[in-house]
Amino acid sequence: MMTVRVDLRKWGKSNLHYIIAWIVMGLVVFVIIVKTLGWYTLALIGPFLPYLILILARLRRELKKGLQKGLQKGLIK
Amino acid sequence: MILAHLTLPLIIGGVFPQFNLVALLIGANISSLDALPTLLRTKPPKVHTEETHAATILHTLFFFVIAFFPLLILGFPIALSFMVGGFSHIFIDALDEKGRMLCYPFSRKFYGPDLLTYDFWTYTTDKKIFTLEASLFLVTCALWLFK
Numbered sequence A: 001m002m003t004v005r006v007d008l009r010k011w012g013k014s015n016l017h018y019i020i021a022w023i024v025m026g027l028v029v030f031v032i033i034v035k036t037l038g039w040y041t042l043a044l045i046g047p048f049l050p051y052l053i054l055i056l057a058r059l060r061r062e063l064k065k066g067l068q069k070g071l072q073k074g075l076i077k
Numbered sequence B: 001m002i003l004a005h006l007t008l009p010l011i012i013g014g015v016f017p018q019f020n021l022v023a024l025l026i027g028a029n030i031s032s033l034d035a036l037p038t039l040l041r042t043k044p045p046k047v048h049t050e051e052t053h054a055a056t057i058l059h060t061l062f063f064f065v066i067a068f069f070p071l072l073i074l075g076f077p078i079a080l081s082f083m084v085g086g087f088s089h090i091f092i093d094a095l096d097e098k099g100r101m102l103c104y105p106f107s108r109k110f111y112g113p114d115l116l117t118y119d120f121w122t123y124t125t126d127k128k129i130f131t132l133e134a135s136l137f138l139v140t141c142a143l144w145l146f147k
Helices: A008-014 A016-072 B004-015 B021-040 B061-074 B076-093 B120-124 B127-146
Strands: none
Touching: A008 A016, A016 B004, A016 B021, A016 B120, A016 B127, B004 B021, B004 B076, B004 B127, B021 B061, B021 B076, B061 B076, B120 B127
16 A cells, blocks of 8 residues: 555546546536535535645646656657 | 545435435535645655544544534534534545544544545546446436436
């Protein structure tokens, strides 16, 4: 059970179908929750908003790192 | 589990309308608040099962049993829904290779049937897991459409 290290760009490319499916399912569930709970949705997602910001910031940093590596190696023009 | 922490409470709430859906969903997701140290760390641990996430009191049945009593102030259905939501989180989480501290505070050992992977990258691209999560998603949609 070792930690799995992945190249985000490579992983994203080869698993694009999974990523799209997860995003679609997540969005549909989110719509169902908003339609069912209304304003109470804020009570559910409120505590996790700082987490979301952290995740997005990390993702941005990782993608930037990957982009720089790709540019250095001449893989991206 | 990722989406199951939302779809399973939605299914429970759809089948048993006696439950308070808001409390079910909050109970089923409050455990994930212990993911903060994992999000803040700069280096992953050598063994991913040593993550702080899912290894705190928030990921124990004990937490929800204790939380049940003060929540009775808000009413029995809310307290019960919160506890059932929390239990659903712990039990579906316990299916992975890490297991969960099911016997806390008597034991800090992690128990589980080791059916699913714990690692995020393998988890999201595992066919078996994806089928399970997608099935729960489809049941949720069907319940919501035909209610």
